[in-house]
Amino acid sequence: MNVLEAIHERRSIRKFLDRPVDDEILRHLLCAARRSPSSVNSQPWEFVVIRGEALKAIQQENARKFRNGDPAETELSTSEWPKESIFRKRQVGIAKQLFGAMDIQRGDTEKRQAWVERGFRYFDAPAVCVITYDKALSPKGPLMDIGGAVQTICLAAMEYGLGTCIAEQGVTYSSVVRRMARIEESKNLAISIAIGYPDWDYPANNVISEREDLDHLISWIE
Numbered sequence: 001m002n003v004l005e006a007i008h009e010r011r012s013i014r015k016f017l018d019r020p021v022d023d024e025i026l027r028h029l030l031c032a033a034r035r036s037p038s039s040v041n042s043q044p045w046e047f048v049v050i051r052g053e054a055l056k057a058i059q060q061e062n063a064r065k066f067r068n069g070d071p072a073e074t075e076l077s078t079s080e081w082p083k084e085s086i087f088r089k090r091q092v093g094i095a096k097q098l099f100g101a102m103d104i105q106r107g108d109t110e111k112r113q114a115w116v117e118r119g120f121r122y123f124d125a126p127a128v129c130v131i132t133y134d135k136a137l138s139p140k141g142p143l144m145d146i147g148g149a150v151q152t153i154c155l156a157a158m159e160y161g162l163g164t165c166i167a168e169q170g171v172t173y174s175s176v177v178r179r180m181a182r183i184e185e186s187k188n189l190a191i192s193i194a195i196g197y198p199d200w201d202y203p204a205n206n207v208i209s210e211r212e213d214l215d216h217l218i219s220w221i222e
């Protein structure tokens with residue numbers, strides 16, 4: 001698959017087939033991520049690959065905490081923006097697209113809760129990669145580098161017919177992930193990526209999220 005094809009065809013996958021992903025393939029993805037550029041070649045990322053019983057236990061405990069209404073313990077929030085902003089409007093836009101595809105009505109609290117809970121279970125993916133970085137680094141320092149590595153993983157996954165969903169929800173209950181995945185206190189949890197073979201019959205997996213018109217994003221100066 002050529003790079004531009006992968007970039008344009010990538011989308012968030014929120015349901016996976018019941019099929020494991022070989023460790024060797026996961027290694028290939030992280031080998032690609034390792035080649036991502038980073039500030040002064042600092043390579044701040046560390047990858048925690050979670051599968052099997054450990055993943056099931058984390059999925060269950062995250063979901064339990066969500067159902068319980070436990071407060072978020074996010075260590076690095078990637079989603080804060082002014083309420084009346086265009087950014088908020090775009091969030092509402094993708095939610096409408098996804099709820100529309102999944103036939104979740106506005107007032108259907110039960111279905112909405114069930115939908116949100118799936119994110120805390122990494123959409124029941126067979127494999128998850130949690131990206132951490134050393135607390136010695138300033139909180140914002142490695143964000144750009146890790147963002148590049150995350151995109152590299154998502155694009156490389158497509159070469160193997162895999163789908164991904166980047167999920168802040170997956171590190172919201174950081175104490176759970178830290179304890180069950182044995183992540184040292186000296187590391188911050190940046191983000192998680194759910195990885196697996198896409199279930200193309202799941203309507204949300206066929207949603208193409210919208211993008212701002214290119215001409216609204218570029219200023220040409222000469």
Ligand SMILES: Cc1cc2nc3c(=O)[nH]c(=O)nc-3n(C[C@H](O)[C@H](O)[C@H](O)COP(=O)(O)O)c2cc1C
Nearest residue numbers: 010011012078094119165166167168169170191209
């Ligand atoms: C930093 C980051 C965090 C995200 N966290 C979540 C999440 O917690 N739950 C979720 O369903 N999607 C999450 N997403 C996926 C975005 O909703 C998705 O990328 C966006 O709506 C654009 O859709 P696309 O990936 O299909 O192009 C996250 C994406 C990024 C980059």
